[in-house]
Amino acid sequence: MQQTIQIAVADDHTLFRKGLIRLLESLGSHYKIIIEASDGKDFSEQLLASSVIPDIAILDINMPNKNGFETVQWLNNTYPNVKVLIISMIEREESIVRLLKMGVKGYLSKDVEPEDLEEAINSILHKGFYYTDFITGKLMHNLIYGDTKSEYVLLTEKEIELLQLLSTDLTYKEIAQSLDTTVKTIDYQRDALCKKLNVVSRLGLAIYAIKNNIITL
């Protein structure tokens, strides 16, 4: 008989998560789902309380409370031996490369076949990683053309507030009034934010804000 594989799953979409677990279970009885979490926070809490450490953690990127990035970071610090397989819908090169740099062992899109999922798990457990041509392609592209300075940027509360205001059709004057400052300062801050986020216009900022869930539509 094969050795038991302990699996943890974290994804906020219940139907997807439950379906995924059914798929995993149907791969064979040696796959044991020991943790089923609805977000990163829930996952961390369950893992801390658990007597069993999973061999592999299957994580989504977009989750409330603690997202995929934060959860991977937490795992790296707390349980560095747990291998991470990301399953996500988003395929932004920046996100993928960032996760690879953080040491995740595999990355799957939500539109792969169940067989690929099994292969990914086995590959991670036996070879230590599972990188498809798509992923290595992204990685190579990033190495060659990648914007080395565009590491992940953390925005301050202030910057987020400003970004939210800039993503409306308020004018600088109106924004300045509501933040109790001058048009020129808003202008400066907009410029600084553009440089930080590597975009060229207010429109670019708004698109960044939407992409990164800084404003809710």
Added chain:
Amino acid sequence: MQQTIQIAVADDHTLFRKGLIRLLESLGSHYKIIIEASDGKDFSEQLLASSVIPDIAILDINMPNKNGFETVQWLNNTYPNVKVLIISMIEREESIVRLLKMGVKGYLSKDVEPEDLEEAINSILHKGFYYTDFITGKLMHNLIYGDTKSEYVLLTEKEIELLQLLSTDLTYKEIAQSLDTTVKTIDYQRDALCKKLNVVSRLGLAIYAIKNNIITL
């Protein structure tokens, strides 16, 4: 023995779709998945070629080739007796209300429990519909506060192309060049589009485009 329930499923995320099908099958052997499609176009083609008409079609909203709205419209014209259950991640009031107006029988978020899925299917087949408090709430809110003039607007190919260009940081001049026209025409068209979509600025257009999946992030 219970009567067989013929089900069609269309969703572009393979893992989700396969998992959903496992969940449905595990509800009981009288649930038969007769069509499994990766998008609306695939769904229509399979249905046209099929000798069996499903009792219920479970559709995603965001799909390539033919999205949920278009698929429902097509079903209404071609197979008006097929009941539609939407399962989607997006919870925008406008989208939900628009689908309800189009006659869909139920709407589920992807983060409900599998039991809700079963209840939704049974409710639709026996009562004819499944509307949660959340959905009826949205509907009521829309009836009272809804923007009556902002019926759903269909954009032409041209308008979509323009909208996509306006949602970048290209200037009017650059957009005019790429569309082989003048700045003044772009300006006019931007204005016309603003009026049509009920927004006041280019930024508003970009936000509309993102909200309505006209540009991919």
Added chain:
DNA sequence: AAAAAAATCAGGGAAATCCCTTAGTGATTG
């Protein structure tokens, strides 16, 4: 404590956006 970096604000100017009017064209309709 001194030096460096970052933030606030101003002036100014070029470019872009927004919005108005007008004019010609082609298609649709009463």
Added chain:
DNA sequence: CAATCACTAAGGGATTTCCCTGATTTTTTT
């Protein structure tokens, strides 16, 4: 067939945005 509508295009002007320099202050680093 005239009238209306939709589209292209231009002029013009008010406003906004973008980007530069530069002075002053605040914060961070050494």
